[in-house]
Amino acid sequence: MSVTAAQGFTAAGIAAGIKENGKADLALVVNNGPRRAAAGVFTSNRVKAAPVLWSEQVLKGGLVSAVVLNSGGANACTGPKGFQDTHATAERVAEVLQVNAAEVAVASTGLIGVTLPMDRLLPGVDKAAAELSAHGGEKAALAIKTTDSVHKTAVVEGAGWTVGGMAKGAGMLAPGLATMLVVLTTDAEVEAPALDAALREATRTTFDRVDSDGCMSTNDTVLLLASGASEVAPEEGEFAEAVRAVCADLARQLIGDAEGASKDIRVDVVGAASETDAVEVGRSIARNNLLKCALHGEDPNWGRVLSAIGTTSAAFEPDRLNVAINGVWVCRNGSVGEDREGVDMRYREVVITADLAAGESAATIWTNDLTADYVHENSAYSS
Amino acid sequence: MSVTAAQGFTAAGIAAGIKENGKADLALVVNNGPRRAAAGVFTSNRVKAAPVLWSEQVLKGGLVSAVVLNSGGANACTGPKGFQDTHATAERVAEVLQVNAAEVAVASTGLIGVTLPMDRLLPGVDKAAAELSAHGGEKAALAIKTTDSVHKTAVVEGAGWTVGGMAKGAGMLAPGLATMLVVLTTDAEVEAPALDAALREATRTTFDRVDSDGCMSTNDTVLLLASGASEVAPEEGEFAEAVRAVCADLARQLIGDAEGASKDIRVDVVGAASETDAVEVGRSIARNNLLKCALHGEDPNWGRVLSAIGTTSAAFEPDRLNVAINGVWVCRNGSVGEDREGVDMRYREVVITADLAAGESAATIWTNDLTADYVHENSAYSS
Known part of the structure; x- marks a missing residue:
């Protein structure tokens, strides 16, 4: 092997x-x-x-x-x-x-x-x-x-x-x-x-x-x-x-195997005007510390996904954005969608689908949650 | 008042x-x-x-x-x-x-x-x-x-x-x-x-x-x-x-008063070719989770500062970068500088000085360390 x-x-x-x-x-x-x-x-x-x-x-x-x-x-x-x-x-x-x-x-x-x-x-x-x-x-x-x-x-x-x-x-x-x-x-x-x-x-x-x-x-x-x-x-x-x-x-x-992680998070950006837009949005979501903490707490906090999308320069209209977490469309048209109570967050893998409703391009970014273990491992690394 | x-x-x-x-x-x-x-x-x-x-x-x-x-x-x-x-x-x-x-x-x-x-x-x-x-x-x-x-x-x-x-x-x-x-x-x-x-x-x-x-x-x-x-x-x-x-x-x-923070970190970028460069570098340092964890652990990990600077588009030569933590120039000319053991990390305020050796501009960005308390507070916020 x-x-x-x-x-x-x-x-x-x-x-x-x-x-x-x-x-x-x-x-x-x-x-x-x-x-x-x-x-x-x-x-x-x-x-x-x-x-x-x-x-x-x-x-x-x-x-x-x-x-x-x-x-x-x-x-x-x-x-x-x-x-x-x-x-x-x-x-x-x-x-x-x-x-x-x-x-x-x-x-x-x-x-x-x-x-x-x-x-x-x-x-x-x-x-x-x-x-x-x-x-x-x-x-x-x-x-x-x-x-x-x-x-x-x-x-x-x-x-x-x-x-x-x-x-x-x-x-x-x-x-x-x-x-x-x-x-x-x-x-x-x-x-x-x-x-x-x-x-x-x-x-x-x-x-x-x-x-x-x-x-x-x-x-x-x-x-x-x-x-x-x-x-x-x-x-x-x-x-x-x-x-x-x-x-x-x-x-x-x-x-x-990421340091201290308890969740593997797949961010699927779809409906993007270009692959570049999809990657930019995916990275912005993947790097949002508040979202990563929420997912660690098994909280399907889609507001933080929208907040992350909003910092990008990708083509989209805020009131057309849709977000699903583990298949449940908790945000539709930039506002409250299906009941977030329906999102099953028990498993290690979490899938966030962000639909920009702006085109046909897509990209997937993988990230992890942010945990106290990550902080511990990286605050003690060189000392 | x-x-x-x-x-x-x-x-x-x-x-x-x-x-x-x-x-x-x-x-x-x-x-x-x-x-x-x-x-x-x-x-x-x-x-x-x-x-x-x-x-x-x-x-x-x-x-x-x-x-x-x-x-x-x-x-x-x-x-x-x-x-x-x-x-x-x-x-x-x-x-x-x-x-x-x-x-x-x-x-x-x-x-x-x-x-x-x-x-x-x-x-x-x-x-x-x-x-x-x-x-x-x-x-x-x-x-x-x-x-x-x-x-x-x-x-x-x-x-x-x-x-x-x-x-x-x-x-x-x-x-x-x-x-x-x-x-x-x-x-x-x-x-x-x-x-x-x-x-x-x-x-x-x-x-x-x-x-x-x-x-x-x-x-x-x-x-x-x-x-x-x-x-x-x-x-x-x-x-x-x-x-x-x-x-x-x-x-x-x-x-x-930032959530869960134990350190207030002042990032002074000096010697930049422009204020825009200084702000970009300051933000990159301020957003580096690994550095923020290290500072939480009172570890003057200047390698993570250089790693963060290296992701920017600012004008600099890697082998001319200097970094001080709380006044001790732990990195000189992109390499090992003064003894990091000399850095006193006991206080809440930490000052990182990043000298790009590329000009006369400067900017200051304030940030905090990344702590288990931040993770805890933000994983339990909406639940």
């Missing part, structure tokens, strides 16, 4: 001692070919971690032989020293695997503003390389966890080829990619430009529409590596759909 | 029975002249409550004889019935005070999506009118409270004239006005256009820069009424400064 479900890949996950608690914190994913085409999508945050700056350059070449990922430190806001550390990590991987350092992507996650313990990380690279295995995907997925309660993997099978992947992420989940590291692998024969197109389209409607807490990370990285080991070249649309499906699966898992 | 500090005004605050708990819920403020010039600023939310739609029209005339305010219900998202209720309220005030209904402003606050109990509200207008007094400002301020723990009033004395005011607001405090109702009064001789200019400039840098929870209300209303009773026409700049000072005082009180 995970990144080793596709042929041609080995992986490992080990404890290098970067985390004080001795848990696994270093993962290595290696593409053994015959091909090593790759694509990547990174955070749109303008404050980018050193590994993001490095990996963006690596991906410009369209070739990745290996990815090294660490938890226990984001290596963000660490200045020139941080970039040197990322570079040294890639060089060590290149040396031990006998590949080109310019084809080694690096990803990091953890606290911002702290430099990595390189005296532990570099020996960890050697240790991980020694444990590389075609069954190592699970361990790799475990080693990139931070506040994640579970590791996340997904696999989709094509006709003779496979797309698999792993993800980490539990907080700082917001658009322009959620805070997360994702590595996808495939044994399909696909060139870098087609990988790039499939990955960008997939992330646009999956990871980019996960907005758990409105906070965008400095480290978000999604990589897609193709080994070509299946010797099958799938039809382009079929391959793109498989990549999208794996991304959607992992994105849903991220929301399901 | 409050709205009756200036000559020419009477006010009252009574319990009409709109609130189930029997607390005061209806306030009346009357301008007895000789003049009755007025200006108003309203929410920029496109979903506007009925009283906002009504009062916007009233204020276009530049004349206000009386303001009637109720807590216990926002009369927002209540359709044509809600607008009729607002109209009927203004008519009742006009009738009992023998003034023109087109000069009666109405403001409401409370839960969205519920119609007002007019059978209680209208008799309440009569009762309030019977209790009007030149010492009624305090009672009026008490009657507009919702989740406010204290009532808010402020007064500034000019040379022979006075500006005073009252405010309510504790949640849904965000820009384009915080969620609040504010009535300011003055006995200065000032015409409506000058009142409007002074009020707009004052709200722009005070109430509009309070961003407690990022949630914008449907009901925000700020009114300024001038009686001319002092027979003094102040110099324009002096008057504008007095209005600004009263607004700043009330805005600071709103932040100090």
Whole structure:
């Protein structure tokens, strides 16, 4: 499963001692070919971690032989020293695997503003390389966890080829990619430009529409590596759909494991004049702290949905807005609709449908409720 | 004090029975002249409550004889019935005070999506009118409270004239006005256009820069009424400064009483290329839930400040950013600065200084921390 479900890949996950608690914190994913085409999508945050700056350059070449990922430190806001550390990590991987350092992507996650313990990380690279295995995907997925309660993997099978992947992420989940590291692998024969197109389209409607807490990370990285080991070249649309499906699966898992959350909230915006409008409205609803608190309290407070819609620039008339919560149209034509007592709020998943009555476009944004546990987890994180 | 500090005004605050708990819920403020010039600023939310739609029209005339305010219900998202209720309220005030209904402003606050109990509200207008007094400002301020723990009033004395005011607001405090109702009064001789200019400039840098929870209300209303009773026409700049000072005082009180907050956070953005940039960055920092949780935990987590700055379109170079928390420059040139252990976080007020090193402009945004109490208060509000 995970990144080793596709042929041609080995992986490992080990404890290098970067985390004080001795848990696994270093993962290595290696593409053994015959091909090593790759694509990547990174955070749109303008404050980018050193590994993001490095990996963006690596991906410009369209070739990745290996990815090294660490938890226990984001290596963000660490200045020139941080970039040197990322570079040294890639060089060590290149040396031990006998590949080109310019084809080694690096990803990091953890606290911002702290430099990595390189005296532990570099020996960890050697240790991980020694444990590389075609069954190592699970361990790799475990080693990139931070506040994640579970590791996340997904696999989709094509006709003779496979797309698999792993993800980490539990907080700082917001658009322009959620805070997360994702590595996808495939044994399909696909060139870098087609990988790039499939990955960008997939992330646009999956990871980019996960907005758990409105906070965008400095480290978000999604990589897609193709080994070509299946010797099958799938039809382009079929391959793109498989990549999208794996991304959607992992994105849903991220929301399901968001820090302190007790509800997974799907915001379906329909009747929008454009997809852009639908996304803007969905994000505004997903980021409304008062609504997120109300949903935590199992209160179908549709007034807060309208209040959130009203802050956007989307096309709509206030007296034509309709809102359903879990299928009950509690707001019709901008005013009181069906009885809110009829809304069943007992389950973890909540569906908010916002009908702008302004067109035919739609979009879905996933978010979570806001809980005392979220506050607790994030007020104690670095102390 | 409050709205009756200036000559020419009477006010009252009574319990009409709109609130189930029997607390005061209806306030009346009357301008007895000789003049009755007025200006108003309203929410920029496109979903506007009925009283906002009504009062916007009233204020276009530049004349206000009386303001009637109720807590216990926002009369927002209540359709044509809600607008009729607002109209009927203004008519009742006009009738009992023998003034023109087109000069009666109405403001409401409370839960969205519920119609007002007019059978209680209208008799309440009569009762309030019977209790009007030149010492009624305090009672009026008490009657507009919702989740406010204290009532808010402020007064500034000019040379022979006075500006005073009252405010309510504790949640849904965000820009384009915080969620609040504010009535300011003055006995200065000032015409409506000058009142409007002074009020707009004052709200722009005070109430509009309070961003407690990022949630914008449907009901925000700020009114300024001038009686001319002092027979003094102040110099324009002096008057504008007095209005600004009263607004700043009330805005600071709103932040100090925000729902569930344990910290008042002043975000000073300096070195910005423009005031617009400074405000955008300030808001982004003020709305970062992860940072707000960290500050609640007295954790000077500057990485989250940088992460928030990075999501803006303001002019800056990541490796030139500097951040101080309570005077300690914990981030210099986008990387680790002075020891974060030196930051004293024990006090309620926290000052974050973000230096963009990109120009000479600055702006200050006020916000609060994010606490379990905020979650609790807002998950149980309407149930």
